[in-house]
Amino acid sequence: MGAGIVGAAIARALAREGCAVTVVDRGPAAGGTSAGGEGNLLVSDKEPGAELRLAQRSLASWLRIEDELRDELPEGFPGLELERKGGLVVATTEAGAAALEGFADAQRAAGVRAEPVDDARVRELEPDLTPHRTAAVLYLEDMQVQPVIATEALLAAARRHGALVRPGVEVTGPVLGRGGLVGVDTTDGVLLADAVVLAAGPWSGAVAERLGVVLPVAPRRGTVLVTSRMPRRVGHKVYDADYVGAVGSGAADLQVSSVVESTAAGTVLIGSSRERRGFDERIEARVLAALAAKALLLFPFLADVQVMRAYGGFRPFVPDHLPVIGPDHRLPGLWHATGHEGAGIGLSLATAEILRDQVLHGEDPSAAEFRLDRPTLLPHLGRAA
Structure with missing residues (x-):
């Protein structure tokens, strides 16, 4: 859920592993936060800690991504305008x-x-x-990328690996079964899934509410x-x-x-x-x-x-200034990749790697700091931000 750069990166990462992926967004691809940013890929604004480590991991991925996409996309696809400007x-x-x-x-x-x-x-x-x-x-190490082009490139690569991208499809509610979330109801019918990933940026709180949980993203x-x-x-x-x-x-x-x-x-x-x-x-x-x-x-x-x-x-x-990446402990089947505030472009690739590994291989100890049930976020889970 969400066709911004975080959702696009996750779609590509899962599709490359052979997952059947469908991306839905009520608007066009890259039509929300990803279109309104400057394309920052920064370590300079991050204090030592979890977010800086995530940024360092993501920057390493950004340094590889142009070569990877060159192999995944058709010849002539626009470049990312990735500048290693500092x-x-x-x-x-x-x-x-x-x-x-x-x-x-x-x-x-x-x-x-x-x-x-x-x-x-x-x-x-x-x-x-x-x-x-x-x-x-x-x-x-600071860099910049054209965020809309980067989002479109990641979605195009996801499509080449079999993903479906469905703009203009809005999630309206949950499909529940087997003790958890097994899909979503949308304006274009029901979509069933083994994993439902919420990557709707600042609209994630509103979408989560439709699925029956509180997510403190504002x-x-x-x-x-x-x-x-x-x-x-x-x-x-x-x-x-x-x-x-x-x-x-x-x-x-x-x-x-x-x-x-x-x-x-x-x-x-x-x-x-x-x-x-x-x-x-x-x-x-x-x-x-x-x-x-x-x-x-x-x-x-x-x-x-x-x-x-x-x-x-x-x-x-997010109140504690860290993204939420990983499963929702209250609703099995729901996964989150949101709350990056102004760093979503830069953190998108590492976020996708973490979520891919969690969905396919289980809990990732290195991502514990981004769990939804972390101590700094628990007080906010019973009410909207």
Whole structure:
């Protein structure tokens, strides 16, 4: 259930093992969160722990995926626009510098390639970056992919391995039997299955409710500005050190930090905002103004650049900031792969590997931190987020 990048990756992983896979989504493929993101594949924003380890595993898979898809897809299928651009995290205050350097030290101890860079090196990496900076760290492993193309490629590969993809089919309820879930009722009839995987991103909580269980996944709104095309480029993903705090914050009010990067098409993407306001789709001037103001602190030249458009989307927010991957202990037959918030693109491949192994081979001890019944999530399982 869900034809975004997480669902697509899982469909491909299971179909490659010979499973009969059907993907359903009430909308088009990659029509939800996957279409509203920047395509981040990051380790730079993750504290040492379970999510960072998942990101490191997933990045290794992203480095292999182009060669794998070249063998699985027909000749001429569009490339993923996978860029090994690296990330540059910049502090503009003394307090921010101390926090950034401490964070990078901890990440290096966890195996992340995080290199402090001096002013001369920063000017070489990003000539247009503000001179008013107090510290900078280069993350060589950060990458970017075009998320819609990547989702379509994974679904196309799943089809080549026999999967069926059925857009415009909405799940309406459970099919119960043998003490658990044996399928789902949909707007296009009943689908029976040995395993039902819920990968509906921020809509996972609502779909879970239709199946009779509470899943504390809620939407967290984000907005991105897109400039017109220009000859000047931002060579890396550049963001201010406040971004890590905004990612980890559970606050419902507006959180804005600066994330600036060029695309292959020559535009510049400007993020990042986070706000919990349900499924309110409005793009508001107050958010756009905050994004623009933050971006100018890093790249003053953007003051003279036209904004071409803005778009938004919803991230799947979980109260303890970890994705849910694995079986539902309350309803046998139901599996979850959701709650990645803004990291779903980057974490999708490793998520698919974990879920594949769990479905086919049983419990995976290395994935215990993502279980639905983990201690940090148990208090939320009796009520909606």
